Amino acid sequence: MAATNEPTIGEVKAPPEIEQETRADEAPVDPELLALPPDASFNEYITAWLKRVRRGESGVLPVVGGLIVIVIIFQIERSRFLSDLNLVNLLQQSAEFIVLGMAEIFVLLLGEIDLSLGYSGAVGAAVMAILAYPPINLSWELAIIAGLATSAAIGFAQGQLISRMRLPPFVVTLGGLLFWEGFLIWVINNQSPSNGGSIRINSATIYNIVNGNLSLAAGWILLAVGLVLFAVASVTRDRRRRAGGLVAPPLSLTLAKVVAVSIAGVVLVWICNANRAAFVGASVKGVPWVVPIVIALVVAWTFLLARTRFGRYVYAIGGNREAARRAGINVHRVRVFAYTLAGVTAAAAIIILDSRTGGVTTDIDGGQTVLYGVAAAVIGGTSLLGGRGKMIHALLGGLVIATIYNGMGLLSLSTDFQYMITALVLLAAVIVDAVSRRGQAVT
Amino acid sequence: MTADSTAAASQPQEGNVSRSASAGRETNPGKDGQADGAPASDILLSLHGISKHFGPVIALDGVDLDVPSGRITALIGDNGAGKSTLIKVIAGIHEPDRGEIYWNGKRVDIRTPHHATELGVATVYQDLALCDNLDIVANMFLGLEQRRHGLLDETPMELKAKETLASLSVTSVRSIRQPVGSLSGGQRQSVAVARAVMGDAKLVIMDEPTAALGVSQTAMVLELIQRLAASGIAVIVISHNLIDVFSVADRMAILYLGRLVSAGPASDYDRQSAVEIMTTGGLSERENGAHGAEAAV
Numbered sequence: 001m002a003a004t005n006e007p008t009i010g011e012v013k014a015p016p017e018i019e020q021e022t023r024a025d026e027a028p029v030d031p032e033l034l035a036l037p038p039d040a041s042f043n044e045y046i047t048a049w050l051k052r053v054r055r056g057e058s059g060v061l062p063v064v065g066g067l068i069v070i071v072i073i074f075q076i077e078r079s080r081f082l083s084d085l086n087l088v089n090l091l092q093q094s095a096e097f098i099v100l101g102m103a104e105i106f107v108l109l110l111g112e113i114d115l116s117l118g119y120s121g122a123v124g125a126a127v128m129a130i131l132a133y134p135p136i137n138l139s140w141e142l143a144i145i146a147g148l149a150t151s152a153a154i155g156f157a158q159g160q161l162i163s164r165m166r167l168p169p170f171v172v173t174l175g176g177l178l179f180w181e182g183f184l185i186w187v188i189n190n191q192s193p194s195n196g197g198s199i200r201i202n203s204a205t206i207y208n209i210v211n212g213n214l215s216l217a218a219g220w221i222l223l224a225v226g227l228v229l230f231a232v233a234s235v236t237r238d239r240r241r242r243a244g245g246l247v248a249p250p251l252s253l254t255l256a257k258v259v260a261v262s263i264a265g266v267v268l269v270w271i272c273n274a275n276r277a278a279f280v281g282a283s284v285k286g287v288p289w290v291v292p293i294v295i296a297l298v299v300a301w302t303f304l305l306a307r308t309r310f311g312r313y314v315y316a317i318g319g320n321r322e323a324a325r326r327a328g329i330n331v332h333r334v335r336v337f338a339y340t341l342a343g344v345t346a347a348a349a350i351i352i353l354d355s356r357t358g359g360v361t362t363d364i365d366g367g368q369t370v371l372y373g374v375a376a377a378v379i380g381g382t383s384l385l386g387g388r389g390k391m392i393h394a395l396l397g398g399l400v401i402a403t404i405y406n407g408m409g410l411l412s413l414s415t416d417f418q419y420m421i422t423a424l425v426l427l428a429a430v431i432v433d434a435v436s437r438r439g440q441a442v443t
Numbered sequence: 444m445t446a447d448s449t450a451a452a453s454q455p456q457e458g459n460v461s462r463s464a465s466a467g468r469e470t471n472p473g474k475d476g477q478a479d480g481a482p483a484s485d486i487l488l489s490l491h492g493i494s495k496h497f498g499p500v501i502a503l504d505g506v507d508l509d510v511p512s513g514r515i516t517a518l519i520g521d522n523g524a525g526k527s528t529l530i531k532v533i534a535g536i537h538e539p540d541r542g543e544i545y546w547n548g549k550r551v552d553i554r555t556p557h558h559a560t561e562l563g564v565a566t567v568y569q570d571l572a573l574c575d576n577l578d579i580v581a582n583m584f585l586g587l588e589q590r591r592h593g594l595l596d597e598t599p600m601e602l603k604a605k606e607t608l609a610s611l612s613v614t615s616v617r618s619i620r621q622p623v624g625s626l627s628g629g630q631r632q633s634v635a636v637a638r639a640v641m642g643d644a645k646l647v648i649m650d651e652p653t654a655a656l657g658v659s660q661t662a663m664v665l666e667l668i669q670r671l672a673a674s675g676i677a678v679i680v681i682s683h684n685l686i687d688v689f690s691v692a693d694r695m696a697i698l699y700l701g702r703l704v705s706a707g708p709a710s711d712y713d714r715q716s717a718v719e720i721m722t723t724g725g726l727s728e729r730e731n732g733a734h735g736a737e738a739a740v
Contacts (some may be wrong), residue, residue, distance in 0.1 A: 244598040247620075307594045312577075316585055319574030326572045327586030328557075412644035 042252040058303020061200055062432040063380055063396045066425075074407035081410055085276035088288060092210050094402030095290045096353040100300055100369065101376030101394030103345035106338045108377055109305075109318045112169040114342050116158065116176025117373060118366025121346030123180050123187070124151030128351060129360040130191050137316065140203040148347045154180065155312040155343020159336035185362045194209040197362035201354060209293065209355040213286030219269045222292055227265060229257045290352060294395075297348065301341075302391040314338055318386030349373070375422070376401055400425065459510030487512045487677045488533065488646055491544035495528055502528040502539075503539070504701040510646065515668060517688040517709070520698035521721050526681050527700065530648050531558045533679075534566045535559035559684060563645035570637040576626030579616065579713045580604045582623050583638045607637045612670055615663070633667055653687045667692050685714050699724035 052055045053061060074081040100117065124436040128147030131138040136147070158176050162169045177221070192199050201207045214222065234254050241248040272287040305311035313334045316324040325331050353369075354360050378384060379400050380393025404425060478487075488510040494735055495503040503525045510516050520526050531537045533544075533555040534728045544551050547560055553559050559566075573582050580597070583604045604619050613633045617627065623634060632652055639647050652668065653661040668691050672678050680687050688695075689709065696706040697720045705720045712720075 083586035165644060240598055244602055246598060247618075292691055309588050309590065309595065312585075312588060312595060315577060316574045316581075319576035320572065322570075323574050324585070326568075329586050387574070 003280065013062050015051075032243070042250050042256075045249055045253050060381055060392060060396055063393075063400060063429065066429070067081070067396065067400050068430075070400065070403050070407065070425075074403070074410065077409070078410045081407060083276070084271050084274045085278060085284075086269050086319070086410070088276055088408065089398075090402055090406045091272075091291055092288055092356060093406055094367075094398045095210065095294050096349050096398075097372055097376045097401045098294055098395050098398030099297060099349035099352060100346060101380065101398050102297065102375030102391050103342045104350060104370070104373040105377045105382050105389050105391060105394055106171070106301075106314065106342040106345070108374070108382050108384060109314045109386060109389050110335060110338055111318045111321075111384075112162070112335075113374065113384070114155075114158070114169065114176075114339065114346075115181055115367070116154070116173040117342060117346035117369055118364070118368070118370035119177055119180035119184055120151050120154040120158075120343055121348075121350035122184050123154065123346030124148060124343070124367050125350040125354045126184055126199065126360045128206070128347075129199045129201055129354065130187070132206060133191075133199055134202070137202075140205040143203065144206065147351060148344050151343040151347030152340050153343070155339040155341070155346075156336060158343075159339030162339065163332045163335040168329075177370070183367055184364075186368075188360065188362050199360045201358050201360070206355055207358060208289060208349070210288060210290045210352055212289050213272070213284070213356065214289060216273045216286055216294070219273055219287040222287070223265045223269050225260050226292075226295075227258070230261060233259060290355075293352075294320070297345070297398045298391050298395050301345070304341075305391065310337060311333060315387055318388075320387075346370075346373075362402055372401055377427045379426060381429075381433060383433075397429075450670060451646065467472055468528075469488050471740050480672075485511045485513070487546070489545040490529075490533075491545070493529070493539045493544070495525075495532060495537055501701050503532070506542070506698070506703045508696055508703055508706065510677050510679060511694070512645070512677045513672055513675045513679060514693040515672045515691050516694045516696055517692035518681045518696050518698065519630045519685070519688060519717065519721060522619035523700070524698035524699040524721070526698055528701075529652070530566065530679065530681060533559065533646075534564055535647060536700075560642065563643060564648065565642065565644035566644070566648040567632075567635045567652065568601060569651040571631055572633060573623045573631060576622055579608075579619040579626075579634055581608070582634055585638075585640060587642070596614065602639065604637070608633070610674070611637055611640070613637065613667070627660055628656045628661040631663045632656070632660075636667060636671065640648060640671065640676065644676060646679065647671055647679075648679045650681045651683065652680060652728050653684055661687060673725045685717055688717075689714060697721055 053059075054265065071081070078134075080086055088349060100121070103117050103121070104114065126146040126147075127145045127150040130136065131146050132140055132143040154176070158172055161167055162172050188197055188199060234257065237252075238248040238251070238254055268291070269287055272291070273285050275283050276283045277284040305314065313324060313329050313331075315331060316327070317331055317334055321331060324334075350364070350369075353364075373394075374384075376397035377394050378397065380395065380397030382389025382393045382397075404422055405418060408421065413421075459503060464539050488508075490506055490508040493506040493508075494501070506525070506529060506575055508516075508529075518526050518529065529536060529676045532539050533553065535556045535558050538552075538554055544553060551562065553562065553564070574585065577585070580601050584600045589600050600618060602607065608616060608619065611633065613630075616630055616633065623631060626634065636647065636649070649668065652664050656664060667679055668680060672693070673740055680692065689712075692709045694707065695712050695717065697717065699721065702724070704724050716726055
């Protein structure tokens with residue numbers, strides 16, 4: 001390829017006498033804000049954080065604020081909104097958005113998109129339902145594993161096509177969206193021709209993922225175990241950093257975080273453990289299984305992205321693929337693995353959806369579902385351009401979407417308004433993101 | 444020792460060739476190496492007759508170049524002169540068609556970038572190859588992450604990054620946990636250099652390090668380059684900016700249409716003569732006499 005090499009006239013460089021000022025000469029960041037002494041106090045941390053927020057690094061603050069505003073609006077309109085029953089209902093409804101958002105984040109972080117996740121996840125869920133149904137009657141564990149593996153294989157295959165053959169992800173996964181929808185209809189109609197395109201969830205365990213509740217004691221014990229693990233992990237991490245002579249937040253700040261999370265956890269379990277039965281005399285209480293499942297998934301995937309080489313490389317590829325390649329990162333492998341994980345997570349999301357509705361159907365709108373996954377990630381603060389995002393964004397964004405859905409359902413607004421208002425919230429999230437980051441170098 | 448004998452053996456012959464070819468317009472790099480006051484044993488990298496063709500295009504034509512440790516060698520030339528190809532040969536991206544490469548006097552073949560890295564060649568490309576979304580530590584260790592029980596081990600990485608930046612006297616960066624995208628151009632250059640030298644580099648090649656930088660940032664990067672050389676590292680700087688080149692370079696190597704037409708101590712050149720050699724491949728008769736006399740000393 002002589003064209004790319006020196007002696008051709010193809011290489012055009014700016015004349016050296018012109019001083020190029022493509023990059024801001026001065027750092028846009030006031031370095032003082034970022035430098036904290038190793039023994040910085042609680043107050044110094046809070047001040048630095050407030051300054052960061054004012055500078056535009058607001059993190060998840062806008063979406064949390066937005067969520068609170070939405071909740072207040074719905075509560076004013078319908079006092080039932082903040083009832084125990086409705087709040088637990090909302091948690092159950094948000095699970096599928098949250099998990100699908102997490103699936104999409106793996107791919108969004110690469111700066112790519114997977115439009116097929118709704119249907120590829122649905123195919124995995126259908127495989128699970130079929131295996132758990134007569135005549136096969138596979139145990140629920142094996143059925144779920146097979147379902148997850150099916151969607152993993154789909155993600156792997158599409159990832160291979162995209163990465164090895166250098167095909168655009170948008171087109172490959174758009175093809176996937178169509179193909180797997182067709183495949184889903186074919187497989188369900190083949191399996192149960194007389195059931196009108198649906199397969200009932202035959203396993204009580206799978207049905208209970210969303211509809212079952214932990215016993216009251218189990219809810220509290222699980223919370224206690226989770227909080228102790230969180231506290232121990234936070235404190236040991238700080239201690240290790242301080243032992244190495246590095247900046248670590250003061251113990252008071254770490255404890256404040258642990259206390260805040262504890263309060264949130266206690267409130268959550270308290271609400272779930274109250275009797276939320278709609279009829280007098282009936283008793284429905286306990287934390288739905290899906291709540292700890294989703295939290296565990298958020299923690300696991302957050303850990304994967306933040307603490308492993310794979311996670312670091314996903315961010316690196318999303319930030320600058322060429323730099324990642326030159327650093328010796330196997331970009332193909334990381335990308336394919338990200339698509340595979342997105343597939344597995346999408347299957348989990350659709351399994352949760354099917355568990356909630358009690359069956360697998362050909363009616364599922366996987367095209368719209370996947371876009372809700374993207375919306376959840378973006379509302380939470382994940383960038384479509386790659387390299388920026390966290391799993392917690394899917395959690396927050398999924399809650400926002402579910403809250404809108406739920407609240408508008410309570411207000412008896414029809415789907416036309418639901419769609420339009422969800423769209424406006426999505427737009428608002430992107431605008432808040434763009435405005436708050438204006439002036440920052442990272443885009 | 445092998446280096447000395449090889450260099451000595453090849454020197455007169457090549458000197459003769461070049462002298463007869465261009466009537467004394469070229470300066471023998473080997474001779475200048477000694478005129479510079481650098482003993483031959485300090486020559487880290489020695490290129491002999493490096494040629495590289497891309498199809499019919501001759502990118503490099505018999506380039507001889509000595510690169511001493513602890514010195515800054517400026518590689519200059521007009522667009523298309525072969526600068527990029529030459530550094531790619533040293534960095535293992537291109538394999539030369541002909542010629543020999545000596546590293547610390549030992550004959551080596553640099554076939555892959557990995558090979559070059561193993562020898563201690565680190566290249567900082569013009570686009571720096573940094574991930575703006577990752578912090579300084581993550582960028583410096585990208586692809587080289589330290590792990591404990593299979594998980595990223597941030598503490599030692601952060602300490603090593605801190606130490607490396609401190610050894611380069613990069614003090615303007617206040618937190619090494621800030622994303623690289625929030626840094627100024629000069630600070631980014633510093634991070635790229637720190638990443639390059641962290642793996643015990645002996646030769647650092649910098650491609651247009653001051654392009655796209657403002658005045659104060661340029662000064663900061665030039666200082667950094669000087670500190671690198673002062674720590675005993677051999678530095679090759681490619682630049683279009685002759686002001687910058689003359690302010691830091693110990694030695695000049697001028698390429699013209701794939702040939703190394705002139706090399707020697709920077710004090711033998713001024714901007715006018717350098718530009719003339721870059722654009723015409725030599726000096727006009729009058730200046731050539733003076734230049735030749737200087738070089739011979």
